Amino acid sequence: MKPASFDYVRAESAEHAVQALAAAGGDGKVIAGGQSLMPMMNFRLVKPSVLVDINRIPGLDAVQMRGDRIVLGALVRHRMTATDMLIQKHIPVLHHAMKHVAHLTVRNRGTFCGSVCHADPAAEMPMMSLLLNGAVHIVSPRGERTLAAQDFFVGSLVTALEPDELVTEIEIDTLPAGTGWGFEEFARRHGDYALAAVAVTMQRRDGVALDVRIGLMGVGEMPMRAPQIEAMLEVREIDAALLDEAIDALRASLEPNSDLNASADYRRHLAGVLARRAISDAWARAEKGAAA
Amino acid sequence: MSERTEIAVSVNGLSYTRTVEPRMLLADFLRHELGLTGTHVGCEHGVCGACTVLLDGRSARSCLTLAVQADGADIETVEGQGTVEKLGRIQQAFRDHHGLQCGFCTPGFIMTIADMLRHHSLDSDEEIREALSGNICRCTGYEHIVNAVRELAKERGALK
Numbered sequence: 001m002k003p004a005s006f007d008y009v010r011a012e013s014a015e016h017a018v019q020a021l022a023a024a025g026g027d028g029k030v031i032a033g034g035q036s037l038m039p040m041m042n043f044r045l046v047k048p049s050v051l052v053d054i055n056r057i058p059g060l061d062a063v064q065m066r067g068d069r070i071v072l073g074a075l076v077r078h079r080m081t082a083t084d085m086l087i088q089k090h091i092p093v094l095h096h097a098m099k100h101v102a103h104l105t106v107r108n109r110g111t112f113c114g115s116v117c118h119a120d121p122a123a124e125m126p127m128m129s130l131l132l133n134g135a136v137h138i139v140s141p142r143g144e145r146t147l148a149a150q151d152f153f154v155g156s157l158v159t160a161l162e163p164d165e166l167v168t169e170i171e172i173d174t175l176p177a178g179t180g181w182g183f184e185e186f187a188r189r190h191g192d193y194a195l196a197a198v199a200v201t202m203q204r205r206d207g208v209a210l211d212v213r214i215g216l217m218g219v220g221e222m223p224m225r226a227p228q229i230e231a232m233l234e235v236r237e238i239d240a241a242l243l244d245e246a247i248d249a250l251r252a253s254l255e256p257n258s259d260l261n262a263s264a265d266y267r268r269h270l271a272g273v274l275a276r277r278a279i280s281d282a283w284a285r286a287e288k289g290a291a292a
Numbered sequence: 293m294s295e296r297t298e299i300a301v302s303v304n305g306l307s308y309t310r311t312v313e314p315r316m317l318l319a320d321f322l323r324h325e326l327g328l329t330g331t332h333v334g335c336e337h338g339v340c341g342a343c344t345v346l347l348d349g350r351s352a353r354s355c356l357t358l359a360v361q362a363d364g365a366d367i368e369t370v371e372g373q374g375t376v377e378k379l380g381r382i383q384q385a386f387r388d389h390h391g392l393q394c395g396f397c398t399p400g401f402i403m404t405i406a407d408m409l410r411h412h413s414l415d416s417d418e419e420i421r422e423a424l425s426g427n428i429c430r431c432t433g434y435e436h437i438v439n440a441v442r443e444l445a446k447e448r449g450a451l452k
Contacts, residue, residue, distance in 0.1 A: 001336040005294035008314030008360050031361075038356035039337035042317075051314065053361060079350075103426025104412070105344055105351040105404060190425050 003041040007050045014060075014139050014168050017052050022141045022164040024050035030166055031055070032074060035102070035110035036118040052166075060168065063087060069135075071171045074114070078107035090174035091132065093181035093201055097124050100183075103191045113167050116152070119159045119222070122193045124185075126153060127223035131199050131215035132172035140165040153222045179203050179211075180286025182278030186270055188261065194218045195262050196270045200278040204286035208235050214279070219256040219271045226250055229275075238283045246279065247272045299363040303328065304372030312359045318352075319343040321359035322369060330370040330399050334428075341427030344400040345369050351407035368406070370399035382406060382444060389440040393431035401427050405441055414445035 011017035021028040029048035031037055032055065040046040054060065060073040063084045070086060081087060082098035101107060101124050115125035116136065126149075129136075134149035141164060149170075152159050161167065175181070185197035196218040203210045212233045214226040229250050236242055256267035300309045303326060310325050317336075322328045322345070334342035336355045343354040346368035374380030379387060382402050392398045401424070408414060408423045420441045421434075429437065 002317065002320075003315040005313065005315050007294055008297065008358070010360075034356050034358075034361075035338060035353075038353075038358075042336050042355065051358075055361065103341075104407065104423050105341065105353055105426050106338065108350045108407075109352055109356070190422065 001042050003038075004044055004047040006048050009050060009052045011052055011054050011057055013057055014054075014166055017054050017057065017166050018140050018164055020050060020052045021166065024048070024052075024163075026163040028052055028163065030117075032114040033077065033110040034114075035106050036114070036120065054166070065174075066171060068174055069171045070174055071169050072112045073169045074111065074167055076112050078102065078110045078112065078115075079104075081112050082107060091172070093175070093183055093199055094128050094132070094172075096181070096183050097128055097185075097197075097199060100124060100185045100187070100191070100194070100197070106191075113170050116149075116170060117159060117161060117167055119153055119155075119157050120193070121156050121220060121222050122195075122218040123223075124194075124197065124217065127197065127199060127215045127217040129170060129172060130223050130225055131201065131213050135171040136167055137169045137171065138165045139168055150225070156221045175201055176203065178286065178289025180282040180284065180289055182281030182285070184274035184278040184281075186274060196256075196267055196274055198271065198274040198278040200275070200282040202233070202282050202286050204283065204289065207237050209233050209238055209283065209286070210235065214250075214275065216254075216271060216275075219254050219267050221257075226253065226275075228253060233279070238279065243276060243279060247276050250275050297360050297363075299360055301359075301362050301365055301367055303367045304369060310359075314358060314360050316359045317355055318345070318347075318357040318359050318362050318367075319354035321362075322354060322367075325359075328369055328371050332396055332399050334396070334400075339428070340397070340400070341404060342397050342400040344403045344427065346403055346406060349407075349410065351404050368403070370402050373402055373406070382409075382440075385440040385444050386437070389436045389443065391433065391437045391440040393429075393433050397427060397429045397431075401429070401437060405444065408441065409444055409448055411451070413451050414441065417442065420445065 009020040028050040030052050061075040062073050088095040129149040136147045136152045182200040185194045187194045199215040202212040212230045217223045251268050251272045254268050256264045258264045296311045298311045319333050322331045332342040334340035338353045338356045345354045374383045
């Protein structure tokens with residue numbers, strides 16, 4: 001229950017960090033908040049030869065507007081995401097989702113970007129980055145690149161990140177004023193890993209839903225969008241019959257895992273219940289938005 | 293490899309300099325290097341909250357923090373809250389409300405509550421319970437702990 005030994009590098013800049021990762025020859029690991037990595041190191045599930053600490057790199061701890069998108073630096077803690085006024089105003093669905101993220105003490109340390117890099121299929125940040133068309137900015141000794149969130153996630157706890165690459169920031173959509181949203185999560189204990197969660201955003205114009213987005217977590221190997229269900233609801237009035245049809249189609253499309261906490265059938269059923277609530281909430285909030 | 297590194301920290305207002313292995317957890321550093329055994333180690337993977345300390349004024353799991361990461365930091369532990377002769381305010385509230393039974397989880401709760409009282413509005417029982425939810429009490433004395441925090445929050449008044 002103690003980490004295996006490793007070399008420690010306190011990075012002074014992103015360049016310094018990726019040089020240290022490159023020098024580690026594929027066996028280096030980046031630590032930001034450490035709220036997922038440290039437990040894995042304590043259990044010796046992860047045994048990096050070099051640990052690169054990015055916590056003291058200046059300039060990575062800001063939430064800021066860039067055009068009509070919001071950028072979160074690699075050291076933006078969950079507490080900052082949860083209390084940031086820009087996010088509360090422009091991405092209320094993310095503001096709300098933060099209430100479900102772990103506990104006060106973990107939120108003090110854990111980071112948005114770190115959670116995305118950890119890529120737990122039952123964590124909120126990976127799903128939110130998909131829902132909000134996230135762009136992941138990456139640096140390495142070879143230069144910079146940007147990956148769309150949907151290309152970043154490769155599997156459970158697996159991303160497209162190379163061993164010598166560092167995520168410096170993630171850019172996400174803001175939502176136009178009046179956008180309806182819904183967020184529903186079920187966990188056995190508050191703040192614990194979710195059995196399933198669903199996030200939905202949409203606009204409503206002339207009585208129909210537009211730009212419908214549905215994000216799901218906990219029901220597959222990766223966080224996911226539901227493009228087929230999004231398309232079913234697009235430019236339609238969301239009434240009870242359409243909702244029934246959409247939930248049936250959603251359940252049919254899912255292949256969740258069974259584990260100690262819940263069977264695949266239970267998760268499939270749960271995802272449908274949560275999706276029904278989240279879609280209904282988003283539709284109702286979009287109506288208020290349209291009226292205002 | 294894994295070169296030992298010199299670190300300097302302030303713990304409860306006192307300065308310490310020690311040389312540590314990078315893999316040493318802050319919890320073990322406090323207990324074994326500094327002899328401050330008030331910080332308890334329960335699960336060692338960030339679930340139970342027993343090892344909670346304040347790192348630059350905010351609560352942190354000392355089992356998920358490396359001692360080298362705390363270099364230069366201002367750390368507060370339960371030893372800084374009071375003494376047996378003169379209990380700190382949070383400790384006194386725990387005594388008054390029977391907020392502990394076996395006491396193993398208590399140092400972690402006390403430090404989490406120190407963060408809560410400094411930074412969180414604690415307007416409702418719901419908020420108090422949510423803020424406490426990262427700390428586990430095996431004796432399940434939660435009701436009394438919530439009572440203690442409610443009194444402390446009332447006494448403090450609105451957050452400035």
